[in-house]
Amino acid sequence: MSENLIVPTMADMMAEGKQPEILFWVGSAGSFDDRAKKITRAFVKILNKANVNFAVLGTEESCTGDVAKRAGNEFLFQMQALMNIELLNAYEVKKIVTCDPHSFNCLKNEYPSLGGNYEVVHHTQFIQQLLKEGRINFNKETYKGSRITFHDPCYLGRANNEYQAPREILSQTNAAIVEMKRSKSAALCCGAGGAQMFKEPEKGNMEINVLRTQDALETTPNIIATGCPYCNTMMTDGVKFAHKENEVKVLDIAEIIANAQDL
Amino acid sequence: MSFLDNILFALLLAAGIGYFTINVKKLIRNIKLGQDVDRTDNPSARWKNMTMVALGQSKMVKRPIAGFLHIVVYVGFVIINIEVIEIIIDGLFGTHRVLSFMGGFYDFLIGSFEILALLVLVTVIIFWIRRNVTKIGRFASADLDGKPRNDANYILYFEVVLMTLFLLMNAADFHLQNLGIGHYNQAGSFPISQYIAPVFNGMSEGLVVIIERTAWWLHIAGILVFLNYLYFSKHLHILLAFPNTFYADLNPKGKLNNLQSVTNEVKLMMDPSADPFAAPANPDAVPAKFGASDVQDLNWVQLLNAYSCTECGRCTSSCPANQTGKKLSPRKIMMDTRDRLEEVGRNIDLNKGVFVDDGKSLLNDYITPEELWACTTCNACVEECPINISPLSIIIDMRRYLVMEQSAAPMELNNMMSNIENNGAPWPYNQMDRLNWINE
Numbered sequence: 192m193s194e195n196l197i198v199p200t201m202a203d204m205m206a207e208g209k210q211p212e213i214l215f216w217v218g219s220a221g222s223f224d225d226r227a228k229k230i231t232r233a234f235v236k237i238l239n240k241a242n243v244n245f246a247v248l249g250t251e252e253s254c255t256g257d258v259a260k261r262a263g264n265e266f267l268f269q270m271q272a273l274m275n276i277e278l279l280n281a282y283e284v285k286k287i288v289t290c291d292p293h294s295f296n297c298l299k300n301e302y303p304s305l306g307g308n309y310e311v312v313h314h315t316q317f318i319q320q321l322l323k324e325g326r327i328n329f330n331k332e333t334y335k336g337s338r339i340t341f342h343d344p345c346y347l348g349r350a351n352n353e354y355q356a357p358r359e360i361l362s363q364t365n366a367a368i369v370e371m372k373r374s375k376s377a378a379l380c381c382g383a384g385g386a387q388m389f390k391e392p393e394k395g396n397m398e399i400n401v402l403r404t405q406d407a408l409e410t411t412p413n414i415i416a417t418g419c420p421y422c423n424t425m426m427t428d429g430v431k432f433a434h435k436e437n438e439v440k441v442l443d444i445a446e447i448i449a450n451a452q453d454l
Numbered sequence: 455m456s457f458l459d460n461i462l463f464a465l466l467l468a469a470g471i472g473y474f475t476i477n478v479k480k481l482i483r484n485i486k487l488g489q490d491v492d493r494t495d496n497p498s499a500r501w502k503n504m505t506m507v508a509l510g511q512s513k514m515v516k517r518p519i520a521g522f523l524h525i526v527v528y529v530g531f532v533i534i535n536i537e538v539i540e541i542i543i544d545g546l547f548g549t550h551r552v553l554s555f556m557g558g559f560y561d562f563l564i565g566s567f568e569i570l571a572l573l574v575l576v577t578v579i580i581f582w583i584r585r586n587v588t589k590i591g592r593f594a595s596a597d598l599d600g601k602p603r604n605d606a607n608y609i610l611y612f613e614v615v616l617m618t619l620f621l622l623m624n625a626a627d628f629h630l631q632n633l634g635i636g637h638y639n640q641a642g643s644f645p646i647s648q649y650i651a652p653v654f655n656g657m658s659e660g661l662v663v664i665i666e667r668t669a670w671w672l673h674i675a676g677i678l679v680f681l682n683y684l685y686f687s688k689h690l691h692i693l694l695a696f697p698n699t700f701y702a703d704l705n706p707k708g709k710l711n712n713l714q715s716v717t718n719e720v721k722l723m724m725d726p727s728a729d730p731f732a733a734p735a736n737p738d739a740v741p742a743k744f745g746a747s748d749v750q751d752l753n754w755v756q757l758l759n760a761y762s763c764t765e766c767g768r769c770t771s772s773c774p775a776n777q778t779g780k781k782l783s784p785r786k787i788m789m790d791t792r793d794r795l796e797e798v799g800r801n802i803d804l805n806k807g808v809f810v811d812d813g814k815s816l817l818n819d820y821i822t823p824e825e826l827w828a829c830t831t832c833n834a835c836v837e838e839c840p841i842n843i844s845p846l847s848i849i850i851d852m853r854r855y856l857v858m859e860q861s862a863a864p865m866e867l868n869n870m871m872s873n874i875e876n877n878g879a880p881w882p883y884n885q886m887d888r889l890n891w892i893n894e
């Protein structure tokens with residue numbers, strides 16, 4: 192990518208005696224996974240366009256511990272959490288945004304009782320807010336004539352009851368938004384959650400991501416929209432499995448907006 | 455003579471209620487084997503949940519056909535049982551239709567009961583067909599092989615018998631009322647059983663009285679047997695759905711509890727001023743067990759969940775792991791927990807109130823690690839459950855035991871976790887490279 196992104200770190204800000212309005216929690220996937228890094232960049236492009244006064248932890252950020260917790264390792268989770276909380280509290284962080292629903296859930300619901308109290312928002316909620324406030328604009332015609340279906344991430348939807356924000360963003364694109372037969376609270380998991388992303392699945396007769404991708408492909412979409420780096424990987428693999436990668440793109444909501452003309 | 459009847463009735467009633475009480479006490483004792491957890495916060499939200507979800511069946515109707523049919527049986531069954539009040543008074547005091555003094559309202563009540571009884575009958579037959587003929591996946595599942603499938607059918611047969619006896623009793627009564635015999639004075643309206651009554655035409659009065667009495671006795675005896683069968687059945691949910699929805703977790707579904715015992719240890723480890731050689735505060739204290747390998751390690755709400763489970767399989771039919779052929783079935787997690795809890799309860803009964811180690815546990819003997827590791831923690835089971843049970847919370851507690859007490863995570867997960875320990879990410883990348891994405 193060519194555009195220059197402006198990404199201040201908390202340490203830089205602190206050195207200049209400044210306090211950002213919001214911390215962008217990049218997360219491990221967003222920092223290291225090749226596909227997810229593109230989502231991170233797309234979201235930063237939006238933040239820059241909207242002139243959001245944000246910062247990242249950069250090399251000070253560490254795994255939330257969410258995946259360890261779901262795997263049953265409460266020790267490792269709490270060590271990560273307490274370490275992160277110490278850092279976040281030292282920087283007096285008040286508000287956090289993240290592109291990863293797992294981090295979102297963990298920071299929002301599981302950090303408070305360990306001493307980490309922040310207002311945590313998912314990037315789809317944040318983008319929706321920016322659009323509402325008119326802080327970003329994009330050419331609504333960009334996706335005219337496309338069909339977009341949204342796959343609800345479990346940790347945004349069922350886990351935290353956020354079904355509207357991603358849909359409201361998509362509804363502004365002038366694309367046809369088509370719902371899968373199971374969506375919102377009835378959405379099928381992509382198969383990555385609960386630490387499955389990091390292991391081979393148990394013996395069965397099918398992969399979960401293939402099944403979920405079938406749901407998505409039944410809507411004959413041009414774009415499968417996601418709001419989670421892990422869902423993105425799973426759905427992308429599912430689309431490849433179905434040999435549809437030339438017809439169907441899997442894109443994060445942040446990418447859909449960032450790629451739109453005139454953002 | 456009629457005196458004997460009343461005594462017999464009182465004995466029957468006492469036996470029925472007595473045995474039920476014994477089992478309820480056992481049930482409460484077993485549930486209390488669970489660990490403590492505080493679920494008394496926010497009572498207004500709890501009452502609301504109970505009213506909406508248990509009384510109002512708001513989650514049942516998510517599957518409209520089954521939901522509608524269930525409401526018919528539920529409403530019918532509950533309302534018809536108002537009649538039991540009258541039956542008990544009549545039985546104890548030798549009266550006949552003692553509440554008939556209410557006149558028009560009484561007629562209305564009996565009439566409604568009859569219509570409901572017919573609706574229940576029809577619905578129960580549809581239920582039977584759904585379970586046994588149409589092979590709906592969640593009912594055909596191997597989870598239900600053996601006793602659970604029979605249990606479900608017994609309940610349906612029970613209802614058919616009870617409703618039939620009720621209508622037969624009314625029909626005979628109606629017939630006798632029309633003949634103006636003895637104490638069979640005109641009371642009630644019989645929109646359904648009036649069509650059954652003609653079968654008694656031509657029968658001797660005495661025979662019809664015997665039929666009426668027999669149906670009456672069998673009906674009340676059947677209700678008492680049914681009441682006592684509940685404890686041994688998934689049908690316990692008709693009672694436990696209420697406390698179960700009341701005590702259900704109110705947090706967002708994504709929130710897992712943080713183990714306090716772990717927090718204490720981690721804080722000690724991270725505190726540079728802590729003296730590693732300091733004697734533990736209470737040297738005799740049993741070190742906390744992390745996670746759950748048996749029912750006693752679960753909390754009492756999880757055990758209440760197990761007793762409340764209706765075995766409907768909505769959870770399993772929405773489970774991504776189960777849909778793709780994995781062994782995991784959240785319904786089976788609940789059924790296993792109940793079966794093991796019952797086994798532990800019987801052990802306690804046999805050993806004069808104390809549990810004697812039987813060399814078995816919920817983990818491995820009932821639930822295998824393969825099932826536990828297949829879960830994606832997606833919460834579909836929790837969302838689907840019509841009475842707010844969380845199979846997921848049991849799965850997580852058992853994973854905790856596997857990982858923290860037995861270091862028995864799948865190898866790839868161990869790699870992932872050592873990556874987090876060493877470089878703060880589940881992948882083997884250096885923490886110092888966390889910002890590289892900016893320039894890529």
Ligand code: SF4
Nearest residue numbers: 773829830832833835
């Ligand atoms: S949380 Fe686990 S058990 Fe429940 S539906 Fe999802 S994968 Fe199945």
Ligand code: SF4
Nearest residue numbers: 763764766767769839
């Ligand atoms: S846990 Fe809930 S959804 Fe699953 S079988 Fe039991 S009652 Fe039905």
